[in-house]
Amino acid sequence: MRVLRPTVEGLATDVCLPDGAGPFPTVLIRTPYDRSRHLAEARGWARRGFGAVVQDVRGRFASPGEWHPYENEAADGAAAARWIRRQPWSDGRYVAVGASYAAYCALSLALEGPWEDRPGAVIAAVPALGATETAREPSGVERLLARAGWWAAHGDRRDSDEHALTEALAADPGLLGHLPLTGLPARLGRALPSWAGLWRRDDRGHLTSRAARADTPLLAVGGHHDHFAEDTFALWRAWGGPSARLLLGPWGHGLVTAPGPDAGPAHRVALGELYVRWAGRALSGGLAPGHHGALALGGGDLWLPAGSDGEPSTRRLRPLHGSVFTADPERPVRSDDLTVPTGELPDRCVLVAPPLPRPLDAVGPVRLRMRATADTPSADWAARLVALAPEGTAEPLAVGILRHAEKRGHSSEFTIELGRLARRLPAGTRLRLEIAGHHFPAHARNPHTGGDPITAVRLCASRREVDPESVTLSLHTLSSRPTSTDPIEEILR
Structure with missing residues (x-):
């Protein structure tokens, strides 16, 4: 094995080559997270x-150069591709590979680079599809905690400090509660000139809209507990290339290194070996056409074919308390606390379903339909679905948040999307639904003044009223015991 360290179009690059003269197919990984962290991975590909x-x-x-997230990757990736194809050890074929922001690098090259420089295949794991997708929910609500953590660690700096936000929160637990949120860099103690500009971007769907015109095979890998799970699924569904494969496991952003509480032995997949086998088939034209893949059934220790949603069913829930509540941004409902206060002044509406008489396989989208009223011109409605186990433990299943503008005091009906589930719920589980005005610090607080949550300096409480009879929870459930599929076979066929 040979390791080379050329400078490619001025950018620092490592190259690992197999033994022998070649020529070889190549994988290209472009990362903002330090290429030296990928040395073991590169050697694995070379072997x-x-x-x-x-x-x-x-x-x-x-x-060298200036770091501008999401701006230079298609052009710089194309330059790297041209360099690869000029090398005597290259057979001209290459796969663009990446996870998170590196997946964006791979996808922008495949979808926006010059046609002649595009890869023969793409592996996109937990893809961060763009600045707007990472910063906001589809409804426009700001993802505060995740973006503050990323910008504190990586924004406007040459290196990274993975623990920057954690250490800042340890010194000031109320850090993310200070206003305005544009002042966060000063409170972190360093310059972050791109922080304010992040919230002015409005290019959602930029890459996904191009996916329909893709002309290469795709392997999209994600986790049900990853904040980009919906984007991973949407990318796979929209992909127009000759084949598209999806692998969604019960994992977080770190995939198999970050298993969720519902992961089982069957969900331990050797991703590196799978990537190599899929890349070889993709470059040789050995993949069947169409969209295939596998979804893990969390809590069930098995896999289902991708796209095998259950049948929609609606569930009525019994209101416990808080059909009238106050959404006070000074005391918001916390995203990191499942405790429901029982005081006289409720901060959320809480509803529960009776215990499940038998196990339930929920596979597919989750939606909440409701009629409600707010006495402020702008209101966020956060819905959190929680599983209450018979032994008394609570676990979040799904969260959705909608920014809804309506006349003060005017009752309106609307739908909140809570993402997708692929989860077996055991008999005796009760579903608890919480409807609140905030989900902080995961999301920025709506100030209820009609102003921008990022620049707001004044907060107002908002009186809310939910019509309990209108609340309908829609789940997709499997009507019969599912038959497990082999995820490796589904990806490689």
Whole structure:
């Protein structure tokens, strides 16, 4: 095995090559997270017959220039592709590979780069599809905690400090509660000039809209507990290339290194080996056409074919308390606390379903339909679905948040999307639904003044009223015991 360290179009690059003269197919990984962290991965590809090219993106770690997230990746990736194809060890074929922001690098090259420089296949794991997708929910609500953590760790700097926000919160637990949120960089103690501009971007769907015109195979990998799970699924569904494969497991953003509480032995997948086998088939034209893949059934220790949603069913829930409540941004409902206060002044509406008489396999989208009223011109409605186990433990299942503008005091009916579930709920489980005005610090607080939550300096309480009779929870459930599929076979067929 040979390791080379050329400078490719001015950017720092490592190359791992298999033994022998070649030529070889290649994988290209472009990352803002330090290419040296991918050395073991690159060597793994080389041991299996691929050249591996790993590059620091512009302005990060050893690569010169200015770091502008989501701006230069298609052009810089195309330059790296041209360089690869000029090398004597290259057979001209390459796969663009990446996770999180690196997946964006791979996808932007495949979907926006010059046609002649595009890869032969793409592996996109937990893809961060763009600045707007990572910063906001589809309804426009701001993802505060995740973006503050990422910008504190990686924004406007050459290196990374993974613990920057954690350490800042330890010193000031109320850090994210200070207003305005544009002042966060000063409270972190360093310059973050791109922080304010992040919230002015409005390019949602930029890459996904191009996916329909894709002309390469795709392997999209994600986790049900990852904040980009919906984007991963949407990318796979929209992909117009000759084949598209999806693998969604009961994992967080770190995939198999971050298993969720519902992961079982069957969900331990050797992703590296799977990537190599899929890449070989994709480059040789050995994949069947169409959309295939596998979804893990969390809590069931098995896999289902991707796209095998259950039948929609509606569930009525019994109101416990809080059909009239106050959404006070000074005392918001916390995203990191499942405790429901029982005081006289409720901060949310709480409803429960009776215990499940038998196990339930919920597979597919979750929606909440309701009629409600707010006495402020702008209101966020956060819905959190929680599983209450017979032994008394609570676990969040799904969360959705909608920004809804309506005349003060005017009752209106609307739907909140809570994402997708692929989960077996055991008999005796009760479903608890919480409807609140905030989900903080995961999401920024709506100030209820009609102003921008990022620049607001004044907060107002909002009186809410939910019509309990209108609340309908829609789940997709399997009507019979599912038959497990082999995820490796589904990906490689």
